Each structure stands twice: as C-alpha cells, then as structure tokens.
Amino acid sequence: MADDIATAPSSPAPDAAAAARRAESHYGLRRRTLDRMRSKTTDLDQSPMRIDPRIYTDPAYFERERQTLFRETPILAGLSMDVAEPGDMMLFDALGPSILITRDKEGKVNAFLNMCMHRAAKLVTECNRRTRMTCRFHGWTYDLQGKLIGQPGKEGFEGIERAELGLIRVPVAEWKGMIFVRATPGGAPIDVADHLGDFGDELAALQLEKAKPVAASRIECDANWKYAYDTYGESYHFASLHPTTIGALAFSNIMVYDPFDNGHCRLGFPREEFMDYADQDEADWPHTDYGGLYMLFPNVSINVNSMKGGGQFYGISRVFPGDQVNRSFSLLNTYQPAHSSHADEIDRWREMHDFIQHVVSSEDYSVSRDGQDNLQWAPEGFRTTLGRNEIALQHFHRRMASIMGASA
Ligand code: FES
Ligand SMILES: [Fe+2]
Structure with missing residues (x-):
C-alpha cells in the first residue's frame, strides 16, 4: 500500500x-x-x-532608447540550450559592450564584460566548451566564474590583490529556458518573473x-x-x-x-x-x-x-x-x-x-x-x-x- x-x-x-x-x-x-x-x-x-x-x-x-531600453533593462540574450553544458559559453554583443556568458561547473549561468582585467583585451573571441579562459594578449587566465586563476609574470603585479582582478559581472538571470542580461554592471538583480508578469x-x-x-x-x-x-x-x-x-x-x-x-x-x-x-x-x-x-x-x-x-x-x-x-x-x-x-x-x-x-x-x-x-x-x-x-x-x-x- x-x-x-x-x-x-x-x-x-x-x-x-x-x-x-x-x-x-x-x-x-x-x-x-x-x-x-x-x-x-x-x-x-x-x-x-x-x-x-x-x-x-x-x-x-x-x-x-539605446541607454534606457537596451542597456538598463533586461534583454533576452539567448536560450538555456545555447549554453547547455558546464563549460559552454557564448558572446552577446548586440547591446554595445561585448558580453560573455558562461555556464559554470555548478550549472549556473554567469555574465561578464568580455574584457580582460589586465589591459582590457577581448578575453574570448571564439566560443567552445572549456574549463578556463585565457587571454590571447598576455595569457591571464580566468575560471568560468570569472575568477583570475593564472597570471604569467605575477611578480610584476605585486601590490594588486588578485581578488580585485576578477572579470566584471553584469546582471544575468536564467528563467524557464530564457537567459536575460542587463548590459550595465551593478544595480539590482534581474527579476524575470516581475519583468514578464x-x-x-x-x-x-x-x-x-x-x-x-x-x-x-x-x-x-x-x-x-x-x-x-x-x-x-x-x-x-x-x-x-x-x-x-x-x-x-x-x-x-x-x-x-x-x-x-x-x-x-x-x-x-x-x-x-x-x-x-x-x-x-x-x-x-x-x-x-x-x-x-x-x-x-x-x-x-x-x-x-x-x-x-x-x-x-x-x-x-x-x-x-x-x-x-x-x-x-x-x-x-x-x-x-x-x-x-x-x-x-x-x-x-x-x-x-x-x-x-x-x-x-x-x-x-x-x-x-x-x-x-x-x-x-x-x-x-x-x-x-x-x-x-x-x-x-x-x-x-x-x-x-x-x-x-x-x-x-
Ligand atoms: S590584456 Fe589580457 S592578459 Fe594582457
Ligand atoms: Fe511581413
């Protein structure tokens, strides 16, 4: 029974x-x-x-319009299956700044300015599945959550906390298969349910x-x-x-x-x-x-x-x-x-x-x-x-x- x-x-x-x-x-x-x-x-x-x-x-x-609608409000960047597996990434450049979207090891979606914290080169230029991202300029390396994990010649940067050199996040939210971003860093988290009503x-x-x-x-x-x-x-x-x-x-x-x-x-x-x-x-x-x-x-x-x-x-x-x-x-x-x-x-x-x-x-x-x-x-x-x-x-x-x- x-x-x-x-x-x-x-x-x-x-x-x-x-x-x-x-x-x-x-x-x-x-x-x-x-x-x-x-x-x-x-x-x-x-x-x-x-x-x-x-x-x-x-x-x-x-x-x-570009500022109010496309940089300060949530915009649909893609669907979940566009970054289906941990290590998948995509670039979303349609709003002005190049935005890098990753799915991390825990399966969570992250979004960052696609900008290396050394001298601002585009960090990712080609999307494929991987566990880390290495800048092609001087080789700084970040994990999928944007943390700086590799810095060749690191003695040259003594005095700057590594923790300060993580990628700059932009707000992102995944909801029922939709991934929304807001192109301006900072601000309140995106509330998709509220946005969709x-x-x-x-x-x-x-x-x-x-x-x-x-x-x-x-x-x-x-x-x-x-x-x-x-x-x-x-x-x-x-x-x-x-x-x-x-x-x-x-x-x-x-x-x-x-x-x-x-x-x-x-x-x-x-x-x-x-x-x-x-x-x-x-x-x-x-x-x-x-x-x-x-x-x-x-x-x-x-x-x-x-x-x-x-x-x-x-x-x-x-x-x-x-x-x-x-x-x-x-x-x-x-x-x-x-x-x-x-x-x-x-x-x-x-x-x-x-x-x-x-x-x-x-x-x-x-x-x-x-x-x-x-x-x-x-x-x-x-x-x-x-x-x-x-x-x-x-x-x-x-x-x-x-x-x-x-x-x-
Ligand atoms: S600009 Fe990326 S490592 Fe120098
Ligand atoms: Fe038509």
Whole structure:
C-alpha cells in the first residue's frame, strides 16, 4: 500500500502539465482566430493613432532608447540550450559592450564584460566548451566564474590583490529556458518573473528550456530598429507585401491580439488551412502545433508555428538598434522544441529558418529601408498613421512613449 502511494502521481509530471497548458492555450487561440476568420473581422483598437516620425529619425531620441531600453533593462540574450553544458559559453554583443556568458561547473549561468582585467583585451573571441579562459594578449587566465586563476609574470603585479582582478559581472538571470542580461554592471538583480508578469505563464508552457538551437543568422537593415520591429506586429500587409510567401499561407488583416503585463503580447494570425476544418467539432480538429507570435517587449518576437509535415517551430527574431538612428540589425534564431524532436528531420527546421530569413530580409526589411529613407525628408508636421487594425503596434508605441516621454 505504501508503495502504491509512493508511486501514484499526485499531479501530472511537469512535461505533461506544460503540454496540457500549451494545448489549452494554443487551441484557445486557434478557436478565436477561426471566429475572426468566419466573420472576416480583426481585433481593433479604439481609434487610429498618429506617430511623430522623429521617433524613427531623431539621433538624440535614439541614444536615449539605446541607454534606457537596451542597456538598463533586461534583454533576452539567448536560450538555456545555447549554453547547455558546464563549460559552454557564448558572446552577446548586440547591446554595445561585448558580453560573455558562461555556464559554470555548478550549472549556473554567469555574465561578464568580455574584457580582460589586465589591459582590457577581448578575453574570448571564439566560443567552445572549456574549463578556463585565457587571454590571447598576455595569457591571464580566468575560471568560468570569472575568477583570475593564472597570471604569467605575477611578480610584476605585486601590490594588486588578485581578488580585485576578477572579470566584471553584469546582471544575468536564467528563467524557464530564457537567459536575460542587463548590459550595465551593478544595480539590482534581474527579476524575470516581475519583468514578464502574467506573460511568464504563457512562455513557461513553451518549455523553452528544452528547445534545441538549429540555426542562427544576422540581418542588417537600413532602418530604425522600431521600423524593422513594427513589421512583425501586424498582418495587414500580408497580401500586399508577401503575395507569394506569407500571404499565401495566412489571411491578411485578420488578427487576434492578447495583451499581457509590461507591454508584452501574443498575436494569432489565421492560417489558410484552419478553414479546412472550421465547421468540424473541435474534437475532430487535426492536431497542429500552431501557437501564435509571442512578442516580448521591447524587441523580441517568438514565432510558435506548425510546419508542413508536422512538428513545431520556434523562430526567435530580435531587433536591435544599429550604430546610427537609421540602422538596425536582427538576430534570427531557430530552435526545435523537445516535444517536436525528429532528429533525422532537422533539415525541415533549417528550411523554415531560411524561408523566414528570406522573407524578412527581402520583403519586410526592404520596405522598412524605403520608409525610413522617406521619413528623413518628411515635411514638418507629417505624421504616420496606425490603423485600429494595427492594434499591437499601437500598444507598443504607447508603451514606448510612456517609457521615453511622449515626444522625440
Ligand atoms: S590584456 Fe589580457 S592578459 Fe594582457
Ligand atoms: Fe511581413
């Protein structure tokens, strides 16, 4: 009897619980998306919104954004499996300073300025699994927790405490498979649960901690980072800008919008094949791994989508300010969720990655570049307009205005 009690699960295993939570959330999104498809309507904001183009063109405003949003708030640096094992490391240079992220022997994630404490050379220039890091300039060596453990010719440095020469830490936090950093050393620890608010529960169901990295690319764009990022948050342009790519897979101008705390949101876009079973009972719907687009304020979109032939795709796009107000770059990373692992079919994930990279760079970012070029010549008083149907963009820009102050 005691054995029975010990072995009987009192609650579902964590994987089963996450799978159930994910299915409930994703089926709910599909149900609401189908309702919108049947009625040919979309979620709408209260009224259209006018945008002062200087938020895309003003260099001083851009500098404030870089500081306030990208150096003083937590930013997604990667997923746990990017540094899966003790000794794994990665460089995250997108915020300005080169940041070195390691997983130490205890399995904990650390983040440092990638700067040798001798004369500030870049400590790590190539990432691979190892137990220590040696500077290529004069050979100072650090362990995975940033402690200085080797100093050739150490008599030359008498009088300086070795303990003072550990790498400079920047705040880092790993939570449910996501690694967040803040690029400025010091300050309070990162509280991811607080940063995500009620979005955390949705993201936890994705089990990002088990998502395996498949492919990564960087795309340059001659447009302000917000002009590039705006292209992710509406379906209004699908038919006109993407007639043979995304527009052939999903209906234009129909969207479901779920706001969450702190400017995060999730979008549902209607996929053509939903109509194939729109009239059937939900119990008879084919299983798909469609989950919508998770937008993590201020610069991340996680595309949780089903693939042809089955399986779920996690495509993470992060948009960052470039070196000038009219330049940005994006990091595209594709992951394979553990519940969709077909090791022999990994090429299908790579193909999806290449497809998205192609669409983003040759379609979305080409229009971003053109629009950005025009905005610098826009006459005084000109405003761009966001329609009621561009609801996610309206919320994004209102959130931005509340953080940055109303005007550029
Ligand atoms: S700068 Fe790194 S050892 Fe000299
Ligand atoms: Fe697009």
